Structure formats: C-alpha cells, structure tokens
Amino acid sequence: MTRGIDQLDGHLLRVLATVIEERSVSRAAARLRQSQPAVSGSLKRLREIFGDALLVRDGTAMVPTARAAGLAGQARHALDALEAMLQQPGHFVPGEAQLRFRIASPDYIAPAWIAHLVQRVAAEAPGCRVELRPLGPTYDYERALGEDELDLVIGNWPAPPEHLHISLLLEDEVVCLLARDHPLARRKRVDEAAYLAAGHIVPLPYALAQRGVVETHLAERRLQRDARVQVPYFALGASIAAQTQFIFTTARHFAHYHAGLLPLAVLQAPEGFPRMRFYQLWHDRVHHSPAHRWLRAQVTRVVRELAASSAE
Template structure:
C-alpha cells in the first residue's frame, strides 16, 4: 500500500515523468540539471512512497513496472494542472467565449437597460449566456456575490454598501406618472397634493434598501400614502390608467411605458435627488478579465442610456 502520509512534491513527480521518458538515471539527471545521486535518491523515495520498485534494470535500461505506467499518466496530468496555475491566464475573447454571467437586477431595468445589454451581448458574445436574478427583500445579494451565485448586482441605493466594489452605472431624474385622464395630467401636482394622493409603491428589493423617494421624504419628516404595494415595477404602469393613483419612478422607465400606454409623465413636486444606479461586485471577480469585460459592457450601455 502507498504511504499516504509521505510527502510527495512536484520535484518527485517530475523525476518520475523524466525517468519514464529517458529510461536512464544519468540522462534524467542531465535533463533536470541534477546530480545522479540526487535522482537516485528521488527514485528511492518514490519507491518507498508507493511501495513498488517502479523500475527494474535490463541491459542498462530502466524498465517501468505496471505501477509506474499508471502513476506516470496521473503525474503528467497533475503536473499539467499545477503548471497551469502559474501560467498567464488565457486572453478573454468574447466572440468565442462560452460561459454564463449572473446578474442581479431590479425589474425596472429590464425594460430599457437590459434590453440594450442583451442586444450587445448577442452581437458581441453570441455564445455567452446571461442569467438575470430578481432582487427581493428575502434575497441576500451580498452573500450571493461572495458565494459566486451572482457576478454583479445592479441597484439604486442612496448609500451603497461599502464592502463591495462599486461603479456608477447611470443616473436619472425622478418623475411622477399618472393615467392620461387623471386631473394631475393636465395641471401637474403640488407637494401637498402629492402627499395626499394615493400612491403605487414598489416593495424594497433588499433588506437594507430604502428607496430614494422614501429616504428624501423621511429627511423632511414626511411620508406618502402607499395605497398599493407591488413586487414589480412594471405592474405599476398598467394599473395607472383609469385610476387616481400616482407612481414615482425614473424618467427613462416612465417614458418607455408612456410611449404605448395612456399615461402622463409629470415633474415631481419635491426636489428629489437624482436616482443613481450602481454596479456592485465582489473582490473574487475584480481582476477576472471576462468579468471586467462584462462590467465594461454594462457601463457602456449605461452611458448610452444617458445619451438617449
């Protein structure tokens, strides 16, 4: 039986592989730039570790045992893996890459932003898959990033978490949306009317997340009437026509729906901060070339979004 606890290092594996190729202790010593006694000592250690003679001598030539042949294949494979650890990583080629990127995103970005991301991804990296994970209050996106369940998260935190890498994706004006026949659609709305109105409010998509609107109103010791609370932003637009409801969201999201639904987009009556969208990622992917490429693609689409 092999001595499992015996030390087996890469030097011994290289000696074994070279002995198999050269079938000579002296030529192995020359090939490895070692002395013959050093190679002979390594062979002795190999024999002790694997409890097998490994080689016999016939007419001055080493003859491998069956065990040596078996070990040789495994040693070559192990050395190739070890050498690969120290070789330069392969250059990422998006046109040929076959991998999956996992993105966590609130649903309000899927309409415009992610549509453009998918368009570019299919054009530039046709073999790359994209898996989009919905964010919700019961989903720990920070753990998911750390564990590799997600590669990047998109969100609009007033104060993004400080323990992750961060890049600004884009920012947008906050507006109000109502049905086209709503009284506010013709005259706009005042701050007092806004606070009295019935609002559609999305559920927070993270345990630690508090939206820009709620944060700003709370800073003034104000709150709005959350008459309808929804898990998805896209639902809100379809509930507005024919009702007295108000929905507060980003302009790019509102104008997309207003192009084909009977809606009116109005200036917000409060000086809300601009809604800022961020990319968040973990240290484990920070230096990975393929992930850098994906983050750059997302950033480029964000800049395109701002340019219209």
C-alpha cells in the same frame, strides 16, 4: 494527511461550504442544483475525509460541529484560489468565450437596458449566456456575489454596500407616473401639497436593510404619502397607474419606457427629491477577471448610449 488532500476536489469543497452554510442537505442540494442523494453522498465522503460529523442534529435543526464552523470560509478561499489558477490574466476573446454571466437586477430597470445588453453580448460573445436573477427583499445578493452565485448586480441604493466594488452608471430624475386622464396630468410638475393629498402606488422594498430613495427623502422631511396600493413589481405599478387615479413615483428612464406603452403621463416630482443613482456592484473575486471587466464595460456602454439617445 496527503491522502486526505488527494481526495478533495473542487466539487467536494463547494458541497462542504454550501452544506455548512445552509445547515441542510436539501437546501444545499437546491443551491447546487443537484439531487439530495448526490449531496448526501458527497457529505458522507467529506465526513470520512475529515473524520468529523461536520453537521449534527440539535432538536429539529442541523448545526455545524466545532471543526466545521471554520471550514466553510476556508473552503470558499480554496475555491477562489482554484478559480484564479484557471483564469488566464489579461486574456479574454469575446468571440471565442464560452461563459455564463449571472446578473441580478430589480425590475425598475427599464427592459430596454437589459435587452440592449443581451443583444450586445449575443453579437460580440455569441458563445456566452446571460442569466438574469430578480432582486427582492429576501434575496441576499451580497452573499450571492461573495459565494459565486452572482457575477454582477445592477440597481439603485441610497447607500451602496461599502465592501463591494461599485461603478456609477447613471443619475436619473425622480418623476411621477400617472394616467393621462388624471386631474394632475396637464401640469408639468406635481407640487408637494397635491403629491401628499393624492393616493400612491408604492413598491415593496427590494432590500431589507435599506429604504428606497423616495421613502428616504420623505422620511428625512418627516412626510408620509398615502400608500393605497403596494406592489411587488415596478412594471405592475405602471400598469395600475394607467388605469387608476393613483400616482407611481419612479425614475425617468423607467417612466418614459412605460409611457410609450401605456396611456400614462410623466410629470416632474415635487421640488427637493434627490436624483436616483444607478450602479453596478461586484465582488473582489471577479474584480480582476478579464471576462468580467469586459462584461462591466458592456453594461456601462449600453446604459450611457441609451441615456444619451433619450436626451436627444
């Protein structure tokens, strides 16, 4: 048993957990950013250490053995314990740090938020890197946070996941973004009748489990808008709105950013729309990390400073 423990290391534990979760050497290699032969070699070593096949073929699929089924979670816990041992509690010097911060966000966050955050990190922690990941309907950000693929998620949810740590960044108004030559553009507010009679640009959901704020509000009132165009990116919705007679419903900070770049008007949405609440989410594994506490503080500062300046 001691010999087996001596053969295990952090790399093999990560391969073990990933291969079992993915049930595929090729997919595990892609997640780990390693070559398929390298992951196959590590899997061979793991099979020798545990004396178990770990993954076996079932028709065209690979499935974990009875022993392997419980090993993935144990491997993740062991990795978390190793990372905790290497951290220096209460000690983080931004100017000396050499870290990678991985942040996921949908593109309806105005680019100014992210640009100012990157600028802040570059100024105060020049040895650190920021990696931005897109949120989409097929991306399981909850799993990615738990499995050390992400450090932070910034976004908007009608009902944020309860098992994650959460911090409110901003409450923002829902507005209508439309071309300056749109027949409604001279109004201050789009009333409900005009809103429902108009054609709309609607974004694809960025989370499979939840509707967005706009769709949730309309569904609760048993209303349905005329979705003429569906777009995968919010920025594309703004560009289409500028050149068509369709309305794009979004957050005020996003709308004002794009109205400064394109011939767009920003109108108040029909009465009754709830305010959008933007959060940052993180997993318990980084909750007490001094480096990640510093990162979350920078996100909060950037968003609130920009919100204050836009309100002046």
